[in-house]
Amino acid sequence: MIRASQTDLARNVQRLLARRGWTAVELARAAGLAERTIRGLLKRTNRPHRRTLTRVATALGAPVDELFQDPSLLAHRLFDRRTNPVVEQVVAEAPELFRGWTEGEFDNLYSRFGAGGALTAEGARQAAKSINRQRELQWKVAVLMETGDADLLAEFVELLYRRAIVPPGTFDIPSGGEARTGRLEGDFAMLDPKSP
Numbered sequence: 494m495i496r497a498s499q500t501d502l503a504r505n506v507q508r509l510l511a512r513r514g515w516t517a518v519e520l521a522r523a524a525g526l527a528e529r530t531i532r533g534l535l536k537r538t539n540r541p542h543r544r545t546l547t548r549v550a551t552a553l554g555a556p557v558d559e560l561f562q563d564p565s566l567l568a569h570r571l572f573d574r575r576t577n578p579v580v581e582q583v584v585a586e587a588p589e590l591f592r593g594w595t596e597g598e599f600d601n602l603y604s605r606f607g608a609g610g611a612l613t614a615e616g617a618r619q620a621a622k623s624i625n626r627q628r629e630l631q632w633k634v635a636v637l638m639e640t641g642d643a644d645l646l647a648e649f650v651e652l653l654y655r656r657a658i659v660p661p662g663t664f665d666i667p668s669g670g671e672a673r674t675g676r677l678e679g680d681f682a683m684l685d686p687k688s689p
Contacts, residue, residue, distance in 0.1 A: 498561055499537045502546075505560045506535060508599065509553040511584040514592030524552035573603035576611050583617040590621045598624055 510520060517535060521528040526548055533539035534549070541549070550557040574580070580603055584591055591599075601624060607616045637646045 499540070501563055502541075502560050503535050503537050505562055506531075506549065506553070508584075509555055509559075511588045511591045512594045512599070513553065514588045516588075520549065520552055524548040573600070576606070577603050577617070579612055579614050580617050583614055583621065586614075587618065587621075590618065590625065593628075594624075598628070 506520075510516070513519075515523070517531045518528055520526075521531045524531070524545075526545060530539070530541070530545060531549075534541055534545075546557050546560060550560055602617065602620055605612060605616075605620050607613055612620065634646065634650075637643065
């Protein structure tokens with residue numbers, strides 16, 4: 494195995510560990526491997542066998558080839574990671590914030606920036622919390638869409654959406670296939686900032 498692949502391997506395993514919120518000890522346990530094997534992999538001091546890589550990937554819930562992704566081939570990811578190096582520090586300091594994250598969520602975090610440029614450590618933490626809040630809300634919505642309340646949720650979301658994009662006090666309310674403009678009434682009047 495060439496040195497660049499070992500570097501990619503170590504970085505990808507660290508990223509996947511952070512996604513799960515695991516330590517090297519937890520990965521070793523889940524993969525059925527010795528802790529020294531995982532530590533050697535992370536420190537790039539050993540050359541793991543295919544069977545070891547398969548166990549690591551399986552435990553991390555990733556395909557083996559994801560362990561060898563070359564970040565430099567993904568220009569935008571590389572740029573984002575170079576402009577936000579503090580994210581790696583935050584991932585290492587607070588892996589629990591990143592438990593269960595997808596690659597897309599990491600891309601989202603790395604692509605953010607602060608008022609004067611790159612994120613600060615606190616900015617990265619706040620962005621991670623915001624992404625987690627969004628994830629939790631999306632999960633809840635997905636669950637509710639599978640229940641008898643799906644239509645109610647869809648109507649409520651539509652009302653909130655329209656409130657966000659239509660001037661306060663007016664709404665295009667579908668009525669028998671036609672749109673009409675009107676005021677919110679009943680239980681949904683509380684959404685109208687002009688309601689008494």
